[in-house]
Amino acid sequence: MTQMNLKRLSYFIAVAEEMHFGRAAERLGMAQPPLSRQIQQLEQETGAALFNRGRSAITLTQAGTRLYERGRDVLEQIEDIQLEVRRIGQGAEGRLRIGFVGSSSYGILPNIIKSFRANFPAVNLNLSPMNNAQLFRALIRREVDVAFARPALEDPEFVTRKLSEESLVVAMPDTIDIPARKTVNLADFQDHTFVLYPEFPRPSYADFILELCEAQGLDIESRIYAMDLQTALSLVAIGEGLCIVPESVSSAPRNGIRYHRIEPPIGATALSVNYRIDEQGVHVHKFVKMAQDVARKLV
């Protein structure tokens, strides 16, 4: 005996609603005899009579009544499941886990998020700030779907897209006297304390900055390490030292900190989106595409 079958169930529902085999068959777009047979088979399967076949009318038995109530419900659920699954598959619903470096939250990230939310309101966004090393691990372990890293995460398992290149600026305590000119030269800071982040794991953004300074002939003697950008800025704000950060950070003014362009420019840093090379999720691809669009418009 074949197992319970949705087709049969919906046939039964139709007959139960029409209370008439002929009309039900018409509504189902089929001939009456096969419909009769399907109902008989359903009755065999369940081991219960579903209809009282009276002389001039059919009625539902108690078993039939119950099957109608619950069967209808199940059919509706299945309709709904199909819709939901399709929507998730097309990226219109579901979940997207995003990891990002702290500095990206000053620049285009908020715009990207806003834009994505506007187009896919049903996608549940999960945002986690991390440093580059954490991003790498999280992406490998599939704990995030997309990572905003600085610089790009290099790995054969990843796909990387550069979003924007920013020049570097210096964040310094407003207690330090500076020359009147708007721009500063790296050489001016020979004897100042530098706030760097993160200390571990290496190599990190700290090493990138140190290399740049070295290339400029600058030998930094006094260094403090912070765990992340936020902490570093706090240290700057209380006058512990100065810190070299991406330009976009300066767009959010902060008490106790002044930002200055470095002239001549000493280098640039690129924000990138990264995702797994075997990524199947449609959300991810749509999100990355949208991120690139937003970045292009903002430049």
Add this chain to the structure above:
Amino acid sequence: MTQMNLKRLSYFIAVAEEMHFGRAAERLGMAQPPLSRQIQQLEQETGAALFNRGRSAITLTQAGTRLYERGRDVLEQIEDIQLEVRRIGQGAEGRLRIGFVGSSSYGILPNIIKSFRANFPAVNLNLSPMNNAQLFRALIRREVDVAFARPALEDPEFVTRKLSEESLVVAMPDTIDIPARKTVNLADFQDHTFVLYPEFPRPSYADFILELCEAQGLDIESRIYAMDLQTALSLVAIGEGLCIVPESVSSAPRNGIRYHRIEPPIGATALSVNYRIDEQGVHVHKFVKMAQDVARKLV
């Protein structure tokens, strides 16, 4: 495209649980290639990828995860529905509406109910006291499934089974002086008031009693009508008159009433079970069979 199908869904569940097409196929007792195809078709139907087919392992997509959660639930529901429907069909569950004349509640009816409840605890019994005329209407209108009537309900639409025949006794107020002998003769009551029930609709049990008296040459002058047995007994208890009732009524003693056998016997009354000739419900047939069994044992 064929519609969503339970077989496919359960195949998907199996693959999702095994995370391996080969093992899933084995568990399902089929070959691997058709299973792969069914999953592909399911993916087409839903319009969403369900598995990430990685090099060395498969994983569920978000859409697949959701389909698994909800699909499992639906399959379980369907299992459960089938069980429930089968049980109802076999009379092990469901509802049975019973109508009965008041006098039957003194005799075997309680035993029948008790016995049925013991064997079919999941059947919901619905008990309604009525007089014979109401029973007739209720059975015609399918408001009850089974009727305990006295005497039998005669109609081509009904099936009738006699349960037990009882002799008649007289219920009299204990304020009346009676001869010392245990049994009484109808002629003794020539001048007493008779309590009869019900007055409408006619003919009723009242007419049955009047005919019996007439046959005995008794001409009752003083009559009071009550709506039912209970009311009649109340009238007897306060001394309004006497009443002729089935013997089983005397098994429940009542303050103010004494019962006496009538000698010589003047007639008998039969309790019957009645149900529709087109009755399909398995409960009903099982119930009637059981009622007859109980009646046979109690005689």
Add this chain to the structure above:
DNA sequence: ATGCTTCGATACCTTTAGGGTATGGAGCGC
């Protein structure tokens, strides 16, 4: 690297569930 193994996909054939047409048979109304 190179062959071996694993695992899902593809190709092709066979089986069978399910649908169609024609017809039977019971009940109801004129």
Add this chain to the structure above:
DNA sequence: GCGCTCCATACCCTAAAGGTATCGAAGCAT
């Protein structure tokens, strides 16, 4: 009693689903 309605039965045919053989890509060990 004749015809009409309505569900069931009989028989055929199509197409969906299963089986076997084989491919092709990836991982692993030698």
